[in-house]
Amino acid sequence: MLSIKNLQVSLEEEDKQILKGVDLEIGAGEVHAIMGPNGSGKSTMSYVLSGKNGYVVTGGSATLNGVDLLDMEPDARATAGLFLAFQYPVEIPGVGNMTFLRTAVNAQRKARGEAELTAGEFLKEVRAKAKTLKIDAEMLKRPVNVGFSGGEKKRNEILQMAMLSPKMCILDETDSGLDVDAMKLVAEGVNALRSEGRSFLVITHYQRLLDHIKPDVVHIMSNGQIIKSGGPELALEVENNGYADILAEVA
Amino acid sequence: MAVIQAKYDAAETLIAARSQPEGAAWAVEARKGAQARLREMGAPHRRDEYWKYTNPASLIAADTPRADNFETSETRPFEMLDRLRLVFIDGVFDPKQSDPLALEGVEIEPLSTALNADIHWASSVYGVLEANGQKPVARPLAALNTAQAVQGFAIRVTGKAARVISLIYLRSSETADAMVHNVIKLEEGADLTLTENGPVAARANMVLEVEVARRAAFHHIRAQGRDHQRQAATHMFARLNTESSFKSFTLTVNGKLTRNEAVIEFTGDDAHATVAGACGGDGDFLHDDTVFITHDAVNCESRQVFKKVLRNGATGVFQGKILVQPGAQKTDGYQLSKALLLDDDSNFLAKPELEIYADDVACSHGSTCGEIDENSLFYLTSRGIPFACAQDMLTLAFLNEAIEEIEDPVIAGDIRDRLAAWMERRTG
Ligand SMILES: Nc1ncnc2c1ncn2[C@@H]1O[C@H](COP(=O)(O)OP(=O)(O)O)[C@@H](O)[C@H]1O
Ligand SMILES: [Mg+2]
Numbered sequence: 044m045l046s047i048k049n050l051q052v053s054l055e056e057e058d059k060q061i062l063k064g065v066d067l068e069i070g071a072g073e074v075h076a077i078m079g080p081n082g083s084g085k086s087t088m089s090y091v092l093s094g095k096n097g098y099v100v101t102g103g104s105a106t107l108n109g110v111d112l113l114d115m116e117p118d119a120r121a122t123a124g125l126f127l128a129f130q131y132p133v134e135i136p137g138v139g140n141m142t143f144l145r146t147a148v149n150a151q152r153k154a155r156g157e158a159e160l161t162a163g164e165f166l167k168e169v170r171a172k173a174k175t176l177k178i179d180a181e182m183l184k185r186p187v188n189v190g191f192s193g194g195e196k197k198r199n200e201i202l203q204m205a206m207l208s209p210k211m212c213i214l215d216e217t218d219s220g221l222d223v224d225a226m227k228l229v230a231e232g233v234n235a236l237r238s239e240g241r242s243f244l245v246i247t248h249y250q251r252l253l254d255h256i257k258p259d260v261v262h263i264m265s266n267g268q269i270i271k272s273g274g275p276e277l278a279l280e281v282e283n284n285g286y287a288d289i290l291a292e293v294a
Numbered sequence: 295m296a297v298i299q300a301k302y303d304a305a306e307t308l309i310a311a312r313s314q315p316e317g318a319a320w321a322v323e324a325r326k327g328a329q330a331r332l333r334e335m336g337a338p339h340r341r342d343e344y345w346k347y348t349n350p351a352s353l354i355a356a357d358t359p360r361a362d363n364f365e366t367s368e369t370r371p372f373e374m375l376d377r378l379r380l381v382f383i384d385g386v387f388d389p390k391q392s393d394p395l396a397l398e399g400v401e402i403e404p405l406s407t408a409l410n411a412d413i414h415w416a417s418s419v420y421g422v423l424e425a426n427g428q429k430p431v432a433r434p435l436a437a438l439n440t441a442q443a444v445q446g447f448a449i450r451v452t453g454k455a456a457r458v459i460s461l462i463y464l465r466s467s468e469t470a471d472a473m474v475h476n477v478i479k480l481e482e483g484a485d486l487t488l489t490e491n492g493p494v495a496a497r498a499n500m501v502l503e504v505e506v507a508r509r510a511a512f513h514h515i516r517a518q519g520r521d522h523q524r525q526a527a528t529h530m531f532a533r534l535n536t537e538s539s540f541k542s543f544t545l546t547v548n549g550k551l552t553r554n555e556a557v558i559e560f561t562g563d564d565a566h567a568t569v570a571g572a573c574g575g576d577g578d579f580l581h582d583d584t585v586f587i588t589h590d591a592v593n594c595e596s597r598q599v600f601k602k603v604l605r606n607g608a609t610g611v612f613q614g615k616i617l618v619q620p621g622a623q624k625t626d627g628y629q630l631s632k633a634l635l636l637d638d639d640s641n642f643l644a645k646p647e648l649e650i651y652a653d654d655v656a657c658s659h660g661s662t663c664g665e666i667d668e669n670s671l672f673y674l675t676s677r678g679i680p681f682a683c684a685q686d687m688l689t690l691a692f693l694n695e696a697i698e699e700i701e702d703p704v705i706a707g708d709i710r711d712r713l714a715a716w717m718e719r720r721t722g
Binding site for chain 1: 668669670672674675678679681683687690691692694
């Protein structure tokens with residue numbers, strides 16, 4: 044599904060390397076987790092994969108089902124099946140959440156040569172999906188993320204993911220700042236989307252999310268590299284001992 | 295000084311260019327008075343402080359700059375409204391294309407008829423609000439209009455107007471120079487919605503005087519024509535009495551030069567005024583919103599909300615002033631003027647001013663220009679929305695703050711669709 048090879052990334056504005064050779068292979072239907080200290084480059088990697096400006100890829104590659112991601116505009120990457128649930132979802136005053144969702148869904152369908160959803164079809168689908176995420180009609184009407192609580196923003200990310208049916212979902216600290224109930228809701232939303240043809244990369248600091256979304260592989264990122272990979276037990280180790288032992292081990 | 299002499303010479307040329315119209319004694323006096331004001335002020339000149347951002351030369355040039363007629367198959371604005379249509383061609387009323395001048399709750403007369411009769415209300419408004427609005431800043435083109443205009447309507451509203459009145463300004467000639475003057479009086483408790491749309495003429499000088507009596511409400515929505523080379527100087531003078539309300543919104547896309555002046559005076563307590571505008575400019579385009587609001591009564595609220603989207607070297611101008619006179623306590627004055635620059639070639643020039651002589655007032659103003667927010671753009675595109683479409687969505691969202699000043703959701707929707715279409719034509 045997602046294949047990242049020796050990915051090296053620097054900032055555009057200053058001469059600073061953030062990713063120093065990341066290797067990552069995620070197979071179809073797999074769930075991978077990435078943990079790691081703040082500032083290690085987790086968000087940078089997710090941004091670079093989705094095409095945000097401000098970064099320069101100085102080496103390596105990233106492909107989605109064999110297609111070179113790094114060469115495409117952000118909208119084409121999304122249409123190719125990539126989705127990033129933002130660590131900090133952006134507030135957009137003046138753009139209604141519904142309009143935004145419908146425009147996105149239909150833009151992707153159009154780009155893939157599929158028929159666009161009618162207003163009625165879209166409404167039916169979005170209502171059903173919003174309901175399971177406990178997103179009420181009023182939240183759908185409001186401008187994108189404006190006045191949403193932290194938990195509402197994260198649920199809105201999952202709603203977008205559910206509506207867009209991506210192949211490769213990256214969740215960047217979707218659990219941060221959520222209480223236990225909200226986290227469960229988000230985890231259920233993600234689990235409902237799990238399927239053979241869909242893979243997940245879950246960036247988190249906490250084992251507790253991984254209790255709900257069971258990962259196949261856990262990676263530890265530090266200083267722009269993946270320094271250790273293992274099974275779910277690796278997340279438990281981090282939960283119990285922090286990163287210090289692992290960092291010392293590989294140093 | 296040479297500049298000053300040039301202003302006076304130009305005023306004489308403007309006065310000589312059209313003959314002084316005939317009319318009732320009061321009208322002749324009003325026109326003479328306006329002519330005298332113009333002589334005293336001189337014509338506008340780009341060295342004038344009030345014209346430092348907008349060169350008035352083409353607005354007073356002896357030869358009307360040519361403007362191609364703009365052809366479009368799209369429906370005109372406001373066609374979905376239940377309305378009385380008054381159609382002008384090149385600034386001249388065309389009764390054949392218009393509805394009969396009959397509307398419940400309203401008296402409508404062509405200006406030339408009204409200025410030939412002894413109509414008391416008209417004599418207390420025509421040229422009177424304009425003359426009032428000449429201090430402290432001169433508006434010579436408005437005085438010129440009062441002195442010479444024969445086209446327009448005198449409208450007196452005595453109750454709730456049964457329908458919207460629509461002034462529809464179509465064009466035929468490529469060089470017509472129009473001068474239209476509308477006077478409106480809303481009597482106590484009256485209510486009128488007036489729409490204006492169309493380019494008027496290759497060049498137009500427009501004046502609208504509105505007296506809003508106690509508890510009356512005036513709604514004004516204007517869509518200025520899309521003809522690329524047209525030029526317009528418009529002036530709106532309003533006097534607001536106790537508990538009255540005045541709301542005006544202007545949509546402007548295209549046009550080579552537009553100067554929209556709004557001069558509003560609160561003379562009665564507890565009144566409200568909104569002047570808002572959304573504008574889109576592409577290329578050879580200058581749009582100037584010049585607003586002067588005088589609070590001379592207690593507990594009045596005024597709002598100025600202007601949004602401009604500029605690209606390919608277009609220029610936006612905003613000169614807005616709130617003057618709070620001594621004793622005008624509990625004034626609430628809000629002034630917002632923002633421009634979104636879609637490239638480095640476009641310009642926004644702004645001069646927001648507050649002048650306050652009362653102590654218990656709340657006035658705020660904000661004037662900024664900026665670019666499309668990168669993070670928002672990335673968020674939208676990361677969901678599969680193509681760049682151009684995302685940019686349009688954000689541009690429309692930016693303009694929305696001004697559109698929200700329109701009370702009627704149907705009209706607001708129409709304005710929104712037109713702006714969306716204007717952007718789509720550019721980004722494809
Ligand atoms: N646009 C940027 N400008 C400046 N520094 C950045 C930028 N993006 C990332 N960085 C830096 O790159 C490093 C990695 O950040 P980030 O990817 O957010 O880490 P993580 O998500 O693992 O906490 C940090 O040192 C951060 O300050
Ligand atoms: Mg991060």
